[in-house]
Amino acid sequence: MKILLNAVGSHGDVLPFVGLGRELRLRGHRPHLFANAAYATLASVVGLDFSATGTVEDIDKLRKDRNATAPMDGMALLAKGVLQSVVQTYPLLEQAYEPGDTIVVGTSLAWAARLLCEKKAATGVVVHLAPSLLRSEHMAPSFGPLGHLAWAPKGLKRWAYALMDRRFLDPLFTQPLNQIRTGLGLAPVQRSFNTWMHEADLVLGLFPEWFAPRQPDWPSPMQYSDFPLYDHGDHAEMPDAVRKFLSDGERPILITAGTANASSDAFFADSIAACRKIGRRGIVVTQDARQLPANLPDGFAHFQYVPFRALLPKVAALIHHGGIGTTSQALLAGIPQLIRPMGFDQFDNALRTVSLGVAQQILPRRYGANRAAKTLKALLTDTDTQARCRTVARSMASNDGVKQACDAILALGQVHRVTPDSA
Structure with a gap:
């Protein structure tokens, strides 16, 4: 056929x-x-x-x-x-x-x-x-x-x-x-x-x-x-540089804004600053490095692409835009999500994910380093959130x-x- x-x-x-x-x-x-x-x-x-x-x-x-x-x-x-x-x-x-x-x-x-x-x-x-x-x-x-x-x-x-x-x-x-x-x-x-x-x-x-x-x-x-x-990197080896970064300290925070835009400068700057405020390392994944600060702070690394199926189980939390693919991969990995939706389906995806008890969202006009840091810290330390993440991940094991x-x-x-x- x-x-x-x-x-x-x-x-x-x-x-x-x-x-x-x-x-x-x-x-x-x-x-x-x-x-x-x-x-x-x-x-x-x-x-x-x-x-x-x-x-x-x-x-x-x-x-x-x-x-x-x-x-x-x-x-x-x-x-x-x-x-x-x-x-x-x-x-x-x-x-x-x-x-x-x-x-x-x-x-x-x-x-x-x-x-x-x-x-x-x-x-x-x-x-x-x-x-x-x-x-x-x-x-x-x-x-x-x-x-x-x-x-x-x-x-x-x-x-x-x-x-x-x-x-x-x-x-x-x-x-x-x-x-x-x-x-x-x-x-x-x-x-x-x-x-x-x-x-x-x-x-x-x-x-x-x-x-x-x-x-x-x-x-x-x-x-x-x-x-x-489905991830076209499902069966790919994790790049050596990513493996080394992961092994150099505690599990980092993953920051990404998806591939549909190249104008997330403020989002990346605020998200990096939020991680630093609570003393966490970070991995930034974007194909367009022009959105990032000229020099990333110590404890942060940028990669153009990493297969999320392999990476997400190795990070502590995900800060992202609310795309359905990224959202679903994070649900499978059992990690908390901080979502700053930007447009299209992202607001709806974010609200549904929050309702599962595994995420929080901050709307674009309210997103800043201080608010993001406070919300991220709560996600990382709240035992109910962590438990809900594990429950949802288990329900998707045979997905x-x-x-x-x-x-x-x-x-x-x-x-x-x-x-x-x-x-």
Whole structure:
């Protein structure tokens, strides 16, 4: 069976699809990954067919834009990237599609995959790596300091969603999408973020139900898997320099801001200062050293990349941005987390992680060295937090989200074995 995998987003969005592709290939199927050229090496290492849907420069430009995490400017940049990806990706998917023996799998914002499924009546799967885009009038996703709005009446939530669509999402996303749809001979849609993006033969959440309990008004059919804890360094040796640093003293604090931005100078400076205030060493992981102080203090080391599956069990705590991949790896490692969310799904991920009793969050405007130091010290010394970390880690010991997700995708293929081509 041929499986077209379309991943749109950062390294953390693409990596789970590399894991899916690897597993599907091992099972004798023909996965083909469509993602930005920056991720070609990830695909080649595991033997995946790969088609580039954008340039490395596209990713770098977005990552280095200091407006990327600003509420409005960031949303506009995201919309531009998503719609550009649709235009670049659709013809590649169409060329690779084989009627009758193809499943099309896309991330939340891989809208070229959604369009292909509509145009060709193809079997399709929408994959949500995090629950933040699953709207609900019950437990709403969190996009900032207001949290999940559990206190708000359903009518107020409906009004808020409609306002967000009308004022922001429709002009930025839906209207340009409809121009593309017209060119493909498809009817326009309304409210692309409400129902259209979830319209597929299967909606698959790559997170466990204990992390995001099912809501009565979520899309159907929807299945869960465990977290897709695939790391392309899973089987790599820990670099010697990292091993040496770890052996030189007590377990350090790991500090990272993910790969989707290169404008976290203040975050790194404050986090390093917070560690120093409580007398802890630190490892800083970022691909862009320009975000760091010119000279790191004694007791701190910078590395561009370290496989988190190997590193996290050896650190005392993690300070990070709240990306779903980083969050889930820390849950598996059983370490406390200090989260400073910046945008997108990170606020929702942070709040859900805090609710597990294994983390604390500090919102961006309140994040500083003193507050971070106080919070970090509490996380490190609180016995209840440490116990909860161990409990969650034990519950994930047999985690195999990649295999579970592949099982669901292939089961769908058996149900929809014949895929008529309506082109």
